[in-house]
Amino acid sequence: MNTNESITAFAERYEKIRREIAKEMIGQEDVVEHLLLAVIAGGNVLLEGVPGLGKTHLVRVLSKVLDLPFSRIQFTPDLMPADITGTNILVRTEEGNAFRFQAGPLFSSLVLADEINRATPKTQAALLEAMQEHSVTVAGETMKLPEPYFVLATQNPVEQEGTYPLPEAQLDRFLFKVLVPFPTLGELGDIMNLTIGQRTGDARKAADAGELMEMRETAKQVPIASSVQESALKLVLATHPDQADAPETTRKYLRFGASPRAAQAILSTARVRALEQGRYNVAYEDIRYVAPACLRHRLALNFAAVTEGKAMEEILRELVDTYVK
């Protein structure tokens, strides 16, 4: 397939996937959009929202539409690393007893890590390797995870007691942090009709793993003008309060800024969005759209921001408006 055909196919598949997801997901367009961008870009997503908003359902629908195997891990404080990675178990064979590796729930294309902040740091670290390397090491043996590989982690913004906040290093490995809002009245009504009424969703397969990988490769080729790229890089630099030309907002309210992974995340997801919008180049609009989701989990508010009640969203909006025209 030549480039032109790839691009045309990309737009069609993307639209198809979105349509299918919309059959079983009421509202949450923004969440779905970010999720798709991350999946195609090859990254992981951290979803934050109160329980009952359909986060698990979303991943399930996504796995159905993309025809990808799906597994769900409910993280609890007593969850051990082996519980998620898998372990060697002793089995009886014809030759005698032998160890056989029993794959854990991580060995799936779509992994839903529910309430990841309830797991112990050791278990979180096990997930970290899987997210980053797409591989798992058990008893010295490294096993590759299936491609495409996508981890969707969730966090409950309330009930923080007895939880283990994710360390910055692990947070940095998520491409996006998406805030799942509470549905509107109309959306709630639709949700009720869909879930407890007679209406049923019927999302079908819209793409498979191979097509998804093709879409990923196509998106990587989308060109970015130097000025656009520079604006994204300047935005990332502006989040560091120790920089000489850091803006006043950063100096006053941020404890530390985003890593270069944030710039990678912004540019890779902006490419996907450009194609999804029917363009063959990245625009400032794409950067403006993806930047907040890429940055909000990579920055830390300081005491002044907390005491003054300054929200992260407000700071992000100011920075994006300043550096991305």
Add this chain to the structure above:
Amino acid sequence: MKELLRALRPVKKRIRRNRLLQGAAAGFAAGSFAALALLAAARFVPLEGKWLWAGAALAACVLLFAAGNAVRPVPAQEAAQAADACGLQERAVTALELAQLSLQGPAGELAKVQRQDACEHLRLLDIKAIRTQFPKRMLVSGCAALILCAGTMLLPGDGDRIAAERQALREKVAALSGQMDKAAGEDEERLGEKDKAELRKITEELKRDLDRSKDEADALVALDRAEKRMEQMRRKTAGETADQLADALRDAGLDRMAEALQSGDGAALQEALESADASALTKAAEGLSGEAADLARTLANGDLTAAELQAALEAMQGSGLQASQQALEAMKAALGMAGSQLKPGDQAGEGGTIGGASAGKNGAGGGAGKGSTNEDQGASASASSEGPVKGSEAPEYREGKYETIYDPEKAETLSRDVMTEQNRQGQDSVQIEAGPGRGRTDGDVPFGQVVGEYARTETRAAEQASLTREQKEWVDEYFRKLTDEE
């Protein structure tokens, strides 16, 4: 790349148009301030037609700035950015960057597709969406400067007054020049070719000098110069006429008549005429032309009294350029009246103040001039507080013609100095006091211009000095006669 550049052409054209307007706006601001500076300077330095100059400065700045801004080439990058700002979402800029890279493979294909997409959107772009950004501050400041320019009309200064005077002078001179031309035309009818050319040259130079005159003084100097040249020409012409007729008379054997003619003695001419042969006189007149012939015919007619003969001789002396000289006199009178408007006894005005008494020997000119005035009349040698000659009878006043009356060393100064001038005739030195004045070193100042000031200062000095009533009346009488004759 060519396709992309072609697609960017309308954008570049639009940008150039916007630059023209922005340049015009900047030029308007600059021109307004230039005009304001010009008008402000014109308050102090006379500038004729200052509003025209201000308008020209404004127009020139607008044109120059607009042209300069529009002529600058529009880079493709700028055009691409301008197009993207109108909703192209960085298509043009990206296409331009990709076109400069030599991409191969899938990246090259995608670059080609992207460029085609960009060109398509450029073709569909509404050029009017690229708006002109006027420098509002410049426009506002330009308007403010124009308002201030209008405000300068309410505050006329010395420069305006002087420029107005010059303009008035120019108009007056133009009117008088017309009369001069008419008079010169009349004189030319009676002159030979050579004299005509000379007269024309004098009148042309006079017109040129009058055109360049800054004030009445300059104009009067020019008139004076022309008058001198005309006088020289008249003498030369009259002499030539007399010589021509005298030669003809001698050829006819009328030597006595020829001598009387050349000497200008009417009585001798009368005697010679009575004893002369009329036919010989007629014969002498035959070979002559012009004024010589006229005079010969007059003499041949006979029956002339001595007075009539004398008048005929004098008419020969002055007939050639009479009209032109009269016109010159009229011009001088008209300009001189404008220059010296103050009557004697008027305390206002500026000028040289000479001593405390009436003019002493060579004292009236402030010490550095070539003039002479009221010489040898028994006036006091000291120009200090001592009074003049005391006596029971009025001194005999004699007019003098002042060639230079102001001290050139005191040109345009405000100081008053006391100087001592050695009396040229070897008598005691005279102490005189010279004040501010318009000193000149480049020529003569006509009498008509300075008599008014002279009269005023002397009358004032006479009032202040310890003079009797009779002596003061002598002074008043003297200056009244002087100024009346002007």
